[in-house]
Amino acid sequence: xxxxxxxxxxxxxxxxSSVINCTYTDSSSTYLYWYKQEPGAGLQLLTxxxxxxxxxxxxxxxxxxxxxxxxxxxxxxxTQTGDSAIYFCVPKAGGYQKVTFGIGTKLQVIP
Amino acid sequence: SQTIHQWPATLVQPVGSPLSLECTVEGTSNPNLYxxxxxxxxxxxxxxxxxxxxxxxxxxxxxxxxxxPQDRQFILSSKKLLLSDSGFYLCAWSGGHRGTDTQxxxxxxxxxxx
Numbered sequence: 001x002x003x004x005x006x007x008x009x010x011x012x013x014x015x016x017s018s019v020i021n022c023t024y025t026d027s028s029s030t031y032l033y034w035y036k037q038e039p040g041a042g043l044q045l046l047t048x049x050x051x052x053x054x055x056x057x058x059x060x061x062x063x064x065x066x067x068x069x070x071x072x073x074x075x076x077x078x079t080q081t082g083d084s085a086i087y088f089c090v091p092k093a094g095g096y097q098k099v100t101f102g103i104g105t106k107l108q109v110i111p
Numbered sequence: 112s113q114t115i116h117q118w119p120a121t122l123v124q125p126v127g128s129p130l131s132l133e134c135t136v137e138g139t140s141n142p143n144l145y146x147x148x149x150x151x152x153x154x155x156x157x158x159x160x161x162x163x164x165x166x167x168x169x170x171x172x173x174x175x176x177x178x179x180p181q182d183r184q185f186i187l188s189s190k191k192l193l194l195s196d197s198g199f200y201l202c203a204w205s206g207g208h209r210g211t212d213t214q215x216x217x218x219x220x221x222x223x224x225x
Contacts, residue, residue, distance in 0.1 A: 031212060042117075042201055042216040043155075088155075092212060099214065101147070101155035 004089055004102040011108045018076040020105045022089030025070065029091035032065060034074050037086045037104065046074075046087070076107075084109045113138035117202050117217040124224055130175075130189040132220050134202030137183065142204040144185040145214065146177055149199040161185060197224045 003025040012018045024032075033048040049056045049063045049072075056063045062075040072089055086104040114137045124130060136142050143162050147155040157170045159177035167177050174193060178186045185202055202217040 033213065035216075040219075040221070042219045043203075045213060045215060048213065103152070103154040 004091065004100060006087075006089055006102055006105045008103060009106050009108070011110060012079050013110050014079060014081060016079055018074075018079045018083065018107055018109075020074045020076075020087050020089075020107065022072040022074075023070055024072065024089070024091040026091060026093060027067075027070060028093045029070075031092045032063075032072050033088075033090040033092065033099075034061075034063065035088040035090060035101075037088065039085070043088065079107075079109050081109045081111055083107060113204075113215065115202060115204055115215060115217040117200075117220050119220060120218065121221045122223070124192050124222065126194055126224055127191050130187070130192050130196070130222070132187040132200055132202075132222075134185040134187075134217055135183055136204045139183070139204070141182060141206070143206045144179065145203040145205075146185065146187050147201040147203065149201060149219075151198070155201065159187070192224045194224050197222055 005023045030051050031048055034046040035043040036046045037043045047058050047061050047063055049065050051067060054065055060077045064073045076083055084107055086106050088101050088104040090099050090101060092099045116135050118133055145160045146158040148158055149155050159167055159169055161167050161179045164179055164182055175187060175189050200220045200222055203214040205212055205214045
């Protein structure tokens, strides 16, 4: 199965950029997802990147993938209080859909 | 568009009582369905998945069971709840007519066993 490592907590000031890092073990990962979970809510698909890409930008979100180092990051520009949530990095190989979710990174945005 | 529903949103049950949580998906057909549990301070643990009606695979031994009586309905059950069953239960779907692996989650059910 896939092992994922993320920092447990990240605290940033409103308006600053946030960078959430993730390392994974399975080099056959085809899709790499980022999910967001607000308090008491389900998981929301935030963005994803294919393994043949290095970068993907979607408004305030930038995903960087270093496939050689098996490192994925999520950058949130101009972080807002509404970005406070837990963020899950979810790498997944192609084919059958089972994935492994780690504990995630809890992002706290300070007003 | 596809939507996924779970109910109830919150549930408080005594130890030893039965459980039934329901999940339904709209707007797609033949989805893969999943039940996860998220305990406090822990990641998501896959409990069951289903690739079709009546087809259930269990990932971890436990006193919970799952059933899929209809294509877009997934039910999580227990005959006798344990304290350790407390947690946040999430249902998810993938595939269906989109044919992709991306999982989409429901709003979750908060279960507290006292």
